[in-house]
Amino acid sequence: MSKTEQLRQSVLRSVQMVRYAVPLREGGSLPAIAEGDDGFDYVIKFKGAGQGTRALIAELIGGELARAAGLKVPELVFAEVDEVFGRTEPDEEIQDLLQASTGINLALHYLSGAFTFDPVVTDVDADLASRIVWLDAFLMNVDRTRRNTNLLVWHKELWLIDHGAALYFHHNDDHYSAYIDRPFAQIKDHVLLRRARRLEDANVHMKTLLTRQVITSVVAQVPDAWLDNHGAPFDDQRQAYVDFLCGRLDKSDVFVKTAEDARNVLV
Structure with a gap:
């Protein structure tokens, strides 16, 4: 067993994405709302987006350190995407993104009813x-x-989202x-x-x-x-x-x- 395997804790679940629902075009990297095989909706960040996997690394590290520090962050999961995911999506740009994102991506539990912090x-x-x-x-x-x-209010509490721009220098x-x-x-x-x-x-x-x-x-x-x-x-x-x-x-x-x-x- 490698050093990494010894240290890795099973904090993040792996969820198979089964339905591409809605693209979130306000995000430059074209995240989307997708349904997982566990029945929950997620906001998925794709490794095939412009900032690549470094943005996912920052998202994981930033989100999980925030959680460890007692701040509220939606559950992060490893989002598994296969070759047929989103095949019916007509937008060619999105199709290219999905094809480049086969494998492990990252997703946040979708906080239904949350609104942007003002x-x-x-x-x-x-x-x-x-x-x-x-x-x-x-x-x-x-x-x-x-x-x-990048703050949401959900059930009268403040939730942190989107840490992909952290550790910006590693790009x-x-x-x-x-x-x-x-x-x-x-x-x-x-x-x-x-x-x-x-x-x-x-x-x-x-x-x-x-x-x-x-x-x-x-x-x-x-x-x-x-x-x-x-x-x-x-x-x-x-x-x-x-x-x-x-x-x-x-x-x-x-x-x-x-x-x-x-x-x-x-x-």
């Missing part, structure tokens, strides 16, 4: 806002802004260590920054939850099929993510200060 309408307490801002600064997530909040640079102690200037655009009055408390709290063991267990779930076949051994590629995330935790004062400075400008 910062003008819905208040968020300082503790929760601070933890979310901290997480996005930690993950270098560029996509939680007023223009695109172009394999030297993750260079980003460990970098400030995250884009945090100035975060939709919850103004409410994040407890960033120092959030820093202490989140670091007690996101231990090396937790991070390693989450990263261990990244499938071999999403990793670079022409790069380092798969376990080494996963270890690079673990080393980056653990190193960034050790340097958290850097991105917390950047967030605090940006918030002081706002208020």
Whole structure:
């Protein structure tokens, strides 16, 4: 048994997608609502989309670390897509996407009746806002802004979705260590920054939850099929993510200060 197999925990289920229902054209990567063989609906993110499997890796790592930190995230599942899935879809662009996505994709449980968070309408307490801002600064997530909040309100609770834009540098640079102690200037655009009055408390709290063991267990779930076949051994590629995330935790004062400075400008 490999080191990865020993660490991998059966957190994410595998679900066969049986019906392509509705494309979500507001997403640049053409996600869709699909039905699984378990009878539930999911929002599926396809590995054949423009950002490829790196976006799925960020989605898995970001979502599961958020969950480990006590934040609400829809269930993530490995979405199995076969060659006949969506065959009746008439759109050629979607057909090409589905053909390029045969195998393991990623999906989020569809929160029926949820609505997009509006910062003008819905208040968020300082503790929760601070933890979310901290997480996005930690993950270098560029996509939680007023223009695109990637937050849903469901049963009067705030749910985090869409972490595919986190760890943005891994699309172009394999030297993750260079980003460990970098400030995250884009945090100035975060939709919850103004409410994040407890960033120092959030820093202490989140670091007690996101231990090396937790991070390693989450990263261990990244499938071999999403990793670079022409790069380092798969376990080494996963270890690079673990080393980056653990190193960034050790340097958290850097991105917390950047967030605090940006918030002081706002208020």
